Amino acid sequence: MTVTTTERFETDAPALLALDWGTSSLRAYLLDSKGETAVRREAPWGILHLPRPAAEGGFDDALEAVAGDWLTRWPGLPVLAGGMVGSAQGWREAPYVHCPADLSALAGQLACVTARSGATVHIVPGVLLPGRSDSHGNRLHPDVMRGEEVQIAGALSAHPEWAREVCMVLPGTHSKWAWVERGVLTHFATSMAGELFAVLRQHSILGRLMPASGAVEQDPSAFLRGVDAGYHAAPGQLITRLFGVRSLGLTGELQPQALPDYLSGLLIGSELAAMLRGSEVAANTPLVLVGTPELTQRYQRAMQVAGREPEAVLDNTAPQGLWKIAGLAGLVNLQGAKA
Amino acid sequence: MTVTTTERFETDAPALLALDWGTSSLRAYLLDSKGETAVRREAPWGILHLPRPAAEGGFDDALEAVAGDWLTRWPGLPVLAGGMVGSAQGWREAPYVHCPADLSALAGQLACVTARSGATVHIVPGVLLPGRSDSHGNRLHPDVMRGEEVQIAGALSAHPEWAREVCMVLPGTHSKWAWVERGVLTHFATSMAGELFAVLRQHSILGRLMPASGAVEQDPSAFLRGVDAGYHAAPGQLITRLFGVRSLGLTGELQPQALPDYLSGLLIGSELAAMLRGSEVAANTPLVLVGTPELTQRYQRAMQVAGREPEAVLDNTAPQGLWKIAGLAGLVNLQGAKA
Numbered sequence: 088m089t090v091t092t093t094e095r096f097e098t099d100a101p102a103l104l105a106l107d108w109g110t111s112s113l114r115a116y117l118l119d120s121k122g123e124t125a126v127r128r129e130a131p132w133g134i135l136h137l138p139r140p141a142a143e144g145g146f147d148d149a150l151e152a153v154a155g156d157w158l159t160r161w162p163g164l165p166v167l168a169g170g171m172v173g174s175a176q177g178w179r180e181a182p183y184v185h186c187p188a189d190l191s192a193l194a195g196q197l198a199c200v201t202a203r204s205g206a207t208v209h210i211v212p213g214v215l216l217p218g219r220s221d222s223h224g225n226r227l228h229p230d231v232m233r234g235e236e237v238q239i240a241g242a243l244s245a246h247p248e249w250a251r252e253v254c255m256v257l258p259g260t261h262s263k264w265a266w267v268e269r270g271v272l273t274h275f276a277t278s279m280a281g282e283l284f285a286v287l288r289q290h291s292i293l294g295r296l297m298p299a300s301g302a303v304e305q306d307p308s309a310f311l312r313g314v315d316a317g318y319h320a321a322p323g324q325l326i327t328r329l330f331g332v333r334s335l336g337l338t339g340e341l342q343p344q345a346l347p348d349y350l351s352g353l354l355i356g357s358e359l360a361a362m363l364r365g366s367e368v369a370a371n372t373p374l375v376l377v378g379t380p381e382l383t384q385r386y387q388r389a390m391q392v393a394g395r396e397p398e399a400v401l402d403n404t405a406p407q408g409l410w411k412i413a414g415l416a417g418l419v420n421l422q423g424a425k426a
Numbered sequence: 427m428t429v430t431t432t433e434r435f436e437t438d439a440p441a442l443l444a445l446d447w448g449t450s451s452l453r454a455y456l457l458d459s460k461g462e463t464a465v466r467r468e469a470p471w472g473i474l475h476l477p478r479p480a481a482e483g484g485f486d487d488a489l490e491a492v493a494g495d496w497l498t499r500w501p502g503l504p505v506l507a508g509g510m511v512g513s514a515q516g517w518r519e520a521p522y523v524h525c526p527a528d529l530s531a532l533a534g535q536l537a538c539v540t541a542r543s544g545a546t547v548h549i550v551p552g553v554l555l556p557g558r559s560d561s562h563g564n565r566l567h568p569d570v571m572r573g574e575e576v577q578i579a580g581a582l583s584a585h586p587e588w589a590r591e592v593c594m595v596l597p598g599t600h601s602k603w604a605w606v607e608r609g610v611l612t613h614f615a616t617s618m619a620g621e622l623f624a625v626l627r628q629h630s631i632l633g634r635l636m637p638a639s640g641a642v643e644q645d646p647s648a649f650l651r652g653v654d655a656g657y658h659a660a661p662g663q664l665i666t667r668l669f670g671v672r673s674l675g676l677t678g679e680l681q682p683q684a685l686p687d688y689l690s691g692l693l694i695g696s697e698l699a700a701m702l703r704g705s706e707v708a709a710n711t712p713l714v715l716v717g718t719p720e721l722t723q724r725y726q727r728a729m730q731v732a733g734r735e736p737e738a739v740l741d742n743t744a745p746q747g748l749w750k751i752a753g754l755a756g757l758v759n760l761q762g763a764k765a
Contacts, residue, residue, distance in 0.1 A: 218679060225658050228670030229677045261631075261669060277669040282630055290625045291618075292600075319564050322661050323699025330600060330616040331567030338568045340557060360662030 100161050101125060102419045104154055105409035108172035109234055110135050114405070115153045122410035122421070128153050134171045146178040147203040158204045165418040167409050169211040170234035173198060178208070183215035183231065187271045190240050194415035211237055211412055216274050230277050235263045237412065238377050239272065241404030244411040254372050256397070258382040260285070264362045266372070276362065280354040288347060293329065296336035297346045309345035310385070313352020314392045318360045325357045355389045363393050373398035439500050440464060441758045443493055444748035447511035448472050448573055453744070454492045461749035461760070467492050473510045485517040486542040497543050504757040506748050508550040509573035512537060517547070522554035522570065526610045529579050533754035550576055550751055555613050569616055574602045576751065577716050578611065580743025583750040593711050595736070597721040603701045605711070615701065619693040627686060632668065635675035636685045648684035649724070652691020653731045657699045664696045694728045702732050712737035
């Protein structure tokens with residue numbers, strides 16, 4: 088368990104225990120009365136990796152291991168969790184809020200579960216974009232997010248001026264691009280680029296010519312070449328350009344250590360084409376990148392190929408988002424004291 | 427080992443031992459003096475699944491197990507092999523012939539290896555399409571095929587009228603679309619649709635909502651819906667539509683058993699877009715499907731979404747292709763007797 092602490096509760100009690108509880112990890116933040124993170128703890132107990140099966144109390148075990156001492160010391164401390172913990176495979180399902188959705192819709196539909204310790208754990212709902220037709224009459228599939236809505240809330244909370252119009256880009260295993268207008272999340276789209284990279288490298292013929300392990304980022308020019316190939320591909324051509332990862336390796340045009348970068352670029356370039364070449368994004372909609380620096384830096388470089396520069400690049404904004412939603416839900420007083 | 431036999435060499439000797447030797451299987455055909463298949467044997471000894479490691483004589487073992495009795499009975503029987511057996515991981519590398527390539531180029535560059543039995547095994551080269559720029563100045567990756575050139579030779583041999591202009595479509599793990607003009611293979615493209623289907627179903631989150639096993643083909647309407655979504659997607663949008671396989675399942679819009687069909691359709695539809703929506707294929711170029719009936723039927727149905735009907739649908743044409751190339755190489759007399 089990783090602990091980052093700037094302990095300062097000698098006299099004041101904390102205002103909120105905020106949990107960013109995803110598939111592979113659980114992050115706990117103890118927030119002070121101004122919503123600032125005082126202590127941060129992280130454990131690998133994502134909802135699919137609990138210390139015990141869920142049916143045997145795995146969620147309680149994980150919560151107690153990470154924050155049991157806090158809950159004992161400050162009984163009545165409000166607890167708000169976001170992420171996959173609210174999915175059908177989570178602790179308690181928090182049904183989706185439908186797009187268009189604003190923050191008060193999220194705050195107004197929290198799910199609740201009572202922990203073994205007696206604490207009430209509030210859970211932020213995910214967001215559903217129902218299936219619909221695009222402007223050409225094509226039927227579009229529905230889309231879902233869970234956890235990213237908290238990140239978006241955090242970014243908007245830190246920069247209220249973006250609420251007028253912004254496209255939030257959240258790279259990850261399943262990247263989300265989310266459009267906000269006048270404070271409302273109007274629509275969003277999910278890209279499989281991250282997971283495609285992982286499964287193609289590990290399980291497809293494309294991984295065979297690559298070095299056995301090692302980070303991407305060996306060859307920035309191969310990355311940009313991949314972005315270019317992905318971004319400018321004609322409709323459907325990702326499926327043929329992917330085979331280029333193999334043929335460029337077979338013919339020696341790219342060296343083995345350059346191939347992971349080329350593949351990563353190809354997939355991210357394709358994602359940028361899907362999101363930026365279509366009619367969905369006006370060329371002047373500001374783009375804001377939110378995520379781990381390793382990923383946001385890659386996306387920032389890729390965006391240059393598309394002639395775009397992000398307005399800002401933010402690291403994890405979950406604590407701010409949970410604080411904002413807790414305030415709107417009346418769990419904390421955004422002006423200072425606990426509600 | 428599967429053996430299909432219509433034994434008829436009581437008096438006449440066979441003219442050619444034709445080997446279709448790929449990654450996962452070895453098919454041996456004993457052809458009579460008219461190039462007709464008299465006996466067919468199949469074993470699971472593809473080049474990556476030899477009975478012993480290659481360095482310890484695995485290729486010889488496989489050949490002897492499948493055709494040793496024939497080579498003993500008819501010493502001097504010409505042997506011609508096509509497929510991955512000529513790759514760098516094969517028995518003997520047969521360097522690529524470059525596009526534009528015709529059949530005599532293939533026949534003129536056979537590689538040879540002497541088997542333990544003393545027989546000379548001739549191996550058909552693969553074909554390389556060098557990297558180049560398209561009409562918009564975009565750089566295109568090189569492409570390679572090995573084995574499909576034999577299928578193409580077989581189809582053209584059976585239907586010489588197609589040599590004027592045809593696009594041969596060979597569905598598989600790595601589908602090939604190959605354009606022939608005036609008897610010359612001018613260019614081709616490889617699609618990863620088949621392998622993508624397998625790795626996404628087995629190793630990605632998209633497989634989670636699908637039934638544990640069972641064939642595709644449960645739900646033809648889900649297949650066509652997938653084809654439609656893949657064929658009409660805007661540039662790059664395969665990467666977002668793939669996530670639709672999950673969200674359509676999560677929201678109950680598609681039932682679990684329909685999801686493999688939808689995914690298969692999405693990928694094949696994307697392949698059709700890459701090959702047919704681009705400027706590469708004139709709308710009046712005849713399309714010929716070559717492959718196993720299970721796959722060619724799927725592609726034929728998918729082509730209807732693109733408003734295309736194949737000129738013909740052929741099963742495996744490797745024996746005819748090897749016969750034709752053997753004739754051009756002087757290994758057999760195409761008019762009847764052994765050369």
